[in-house]
Amino acid sequence: MDVISSQGSSLLSVDLSGSDITDPGLIYLKNCMNLQDLNLNYCDRISDRGLKNISGLSKLKSLTFRRNSAITAEGMIALSSLVNLLKLDLEKCPGIHGGLIHIKGMTKLESLSIKWCNCITDADMKPLSGLTNLKSLQVSCSKVTDFGITYLKGLQRLSVLNLEGCSVTAACFDSLSVLASLSYLNLSRCNLSDDGCEKLSNLVNLKVLNLGLNDITDACLIHLKGLTNLESLNLDSCRIGDDGLAHLTGLQNLKCLELSDTDVGSNGLRHLSGLHKLESINLAFTVVTDGGLRELSGLASLKSLNLDARQITDAGLAVLTSLTGLTHLDLFGARITDSGTNHLQNLKNLRSLEICGGGLTDAGVKNIKDLSSLSLLNLSQNYNLTDKTLEMISGLTGLVSLNVSNSRVTNAGLRHLKPLKNLRSLSLESCKVTANDMRKLQSASLPNLVNFRPE
Incomplete structure (x- = not known):
């Protein structure tokens, strides 16, 4: 801190996150009168007393104080002088209930995070x-209800609002519908049902909408038809089926669609075939079969596809060969065999590939070894893979993450991984590999390897 203090008025930014600094240590910042950016995340030895030592830094524009249980509402009085703040982050500060009264003078504030503060009411x-002037407000996992949302009506510049896990219902749309600048809204894990969701149709400027893990059905989706600016829609674990997807056909700007753990099946996917800007779709834990994938084969913009489903076989993979722009393909749990991997040869742009259904042997890996763009490869749960697999993929020098757990790989096969100098994560759990040999490989040949199992 002596060194920091010596910089005086020339110092503009300080990041002390995760350090052991205490309240007296912040006294050294008093000489840094031009400080604009101060990061004190995870500094859990700082308390209300320490806040007093930064109260004079009137030129601060950004102050982040994540995960601190020692700061209380009383201590936040010291922040009232920081009237030039543009960003204030108090994530996971559970003692600040009642303290936000002291920031009401921060009229320049553009970003405020009080998420994961379950004391907030x-x-x-x-x-x-x-x-x-507030543009971004994060209030997730708090005790805020529909009544609390009424106080936001005057924030006409608000574009980002995160209410995940709050006790709000569809009644909150009464207040949110007047926020003309709102483009991002997260209502995941709230108390939404179909009743009242008709006012969703007023949020015409939304680009990102997360309704995941709510008790909504196809009846709710009819109110999304007019949200033509939507680029991302999350319906994870909602009671959505094939009929509901018919209401999405007009969302021509949609790039990302999350449908995991819904009742969507193959028949519903035909409603998506005209969404030509789709880049990512998650169909994990749905009832989509090979036949349904034909409806996606014309989506030339698709880059990411998650098909974590046992209904998908080699025939379904064959349908996807036209999606040459795919960069991420997750087939976890799908019933893909060695012959099915022949269809991967056309997907030269793949950067991430996961095939974990148990049907592959070394013979199938020969069709993966030439996918030179891969940076992540997950072949876990394929019990018949051997050291030969490691030999074949040794030419994939761009790999950053590799998982061949639950296979027949042994210590002898580790030598084949030596060329993978970019590897940072390696998992060979439930294989005949020891932690000691993994460490030797790391020390001798893989300098970038920071995460490996077994360890």
Whole structure:
């Protein structure tokens, strides 16, 4: 801290995150009067007393204080003088209930995070009503209800709002519908049902909408038809089926669609065939079969596809060969065999590939060894893979992550991994490989390897 203090007025940014600095240590910042950016994340030895030592840094524009249980509402009085702040992050600070009254003078504030502060209630939202320059507000996993959201009506510049895990219902759309700049809205794990969701149709400027893990059905999706600016839609674990997808056909700007753990099946995918800007779709734990994939074969923009489903076989993989732009393909649990991997040869742009259904042998890996763009390869749960597999993929020098767990790989096969100098993560759990030999490989040949199992 002596060195930092010696920089005086020339110092503009300090990052002390994760350090052992205590309250007295912050006194050294008093000489740094031009400091604009101060990061104190995970500094859990700082308390209310320490906040007093930074109260004079009036030129601060950014202050982050994540995960600190020693800061209380009383201590936040010291922050009231920081009127030039543009960003304030108090994520996981559980003692700040009642303290937001002291930031009401921060009229320049553009970004505020109080997520994972389960102490925050509706009363804490009232002081925010005058922060009219606020553009981003993170309030997830708090006790805020529909009533608390009414205090946000005047924040006409608000474009990002995260209410994940809050106790809000569809009634909150009464307040949110007047926020003309709102483009990102996360309502995952809230108390939404179909009742009241008709007011979703008023949020016409939304680009990102997360409705995952709510009790909504196909009846709710009809209110999304007019949200033509949507680029990302998350319906994870909702009670959505094939009929509901018919209401998405007009969302021509949609790039990302999350449908995992829904009742969507092959018949529903025909409604997506006209969404030509789709780049990512997650169909994990759905009832999509090989036949349904034909509806996706014309989506030339598709880059990421998650098909974590046992209904997918080699025939389904054959349908995907036209998607030459794919960069991520997850076939975890799919019933892919050696002959099915022949269809991968056309997917030269793949950077991430996961085939974990148990049907592969070394013979199937020969069709993977030439996918030179791969940086992540997961072949775990294929019990018949041997050291020969490691030999064949030794030419994939771009690999950063490799998983061949639950296979017949042994210590003798580790020598084949020596050319993979970019490898940072290696998992060979439940193989005939010892932690000691993994360490030897890391020390002698893989300098970038930072995560390996067994360890």
